[in-house]
Structure formats: structure tokens, C-alpha cells
Amino acid sequence: GAVVSQHPSWVICKSGTSVKIECRSLDFQATTMFWYRQFPKQSLMLMATSNEGSKATYEQGVEKDKFLINHASLTLSTLTVTSAHPEDSSFYICSAREWGGAEQYFGPGTRLTVT
């Protein structure tokens, strides 16, 4: 159990375009979802936290107008990178937690390359 999926697993886009990444909890209801960014050989950096039906809470330094997060249902959250630039190229990973649960499960990640 406790499976989190992400789609797509990798995406290449041109500079200036927008990209949407989906995150789904497959066998549990995720009241809270998290989006992380990871650069090569580095740790995970939390970008934002979202609770189902509420606006996401962004970490300091993360532009909310650039990284749009939607958590409209208990099994789906989306991250849209708007007007992507090469410096947005990274490994984006979502994570989900069930209400009242301590465990936090991660998706397989999405490799974004902006050319």
C-alpha cells in the first residue's frame, strides 16, 4: 500500500512554456501533499505544502506565481511550472500524507529539462 504516482516521469520543454506535473495517491486519501525539488547530489528542498481544498503554503524564496500548486481532491495534486526557464530544470518530487498519519510517502519524481 501507500503508493504515490507522478506523471510524467520526465519532460522536456522550451523556455517560456508551461509544464504541468501530476501527483496521485493511489491507495489512500492524501489530505496533505508536498512538493520538493532536488538538484543533483543534493538533498530534498521543500517548495510548498498543500492541504486538500486549501491554498498551498510556499516556502520562503519559492515564487508562488511561478510554481502553481493545486490540490483539488484527496488523491490529486498538480504542480505547474509557468514560463519555464533553464534554471527551473530539476528533479521534482511530490509526497503525500494521510490525515492523522505520520508517514509521508514519495512519488517517483519528474525530471524537467528546459531548453
Next chain:
Amino acid sequence: GENVEQHPSTLSVQEGDSAVIKCTYSDSASNYFPWYKQELGKGPQLIIDIRSNVGEKKDQRIAVTLNKTAKHFSLHITETQPEDSAVYFCAARDTGKLIFGQGTTLQVKP
């Protein structure tokens, strides 16, 4: 806020030996401490966790110990196998979000 330090950054062991990774945290209010294994190009996988009301937890070859007074916790892997080679992250959480350590690259030599 919480700060998590993880050591060592790299660890190389011979197959069959034990591996120990240590983490310290700063916020005494933190009460949940998971460990994740991340293979290249994949998302982190939860391998074991411990809550602040427990001092030790074991799951087959993996164990975690917690010293609340000293604010440190450790991951112990016994009888290491080549497939244990990966990056391991510790994390600490108080009320909301996980704060991760810097990661340890474990290499198990056959």
C-alpha cells in the same frame, strides 16, 4: 526552525559488514524521525521510522535508535548487500513538514 545534520556524507563498506549513519536535530519539539532510501533517478522510499516515545525500532536488517536527550538518531544496517547501495536521508518533523539531512551515499562492495 529545525535543522538536521547527517554524517557521514559517503560510506563504503564490504558486503556483509554493518553500516551506521548518524543524524542530529536541533528542535526538541520534533517527534517523528523517518529514514528514506533513494536510488538513482527515483523518489525516496520510506524504509523505517521512529517516534519520539520509542528508543529503538528494528525491521529485519534495519534498525533505528533515538536519543532524545542528545537529539540524535541513527540508522543501522546489518549484513549489508550490494542492493543496499543508495543514498540514505534522515529527516525530522515536529508539527508540519519534514526537514531532511544532507544525505549519505552508501556503497556496498561485493
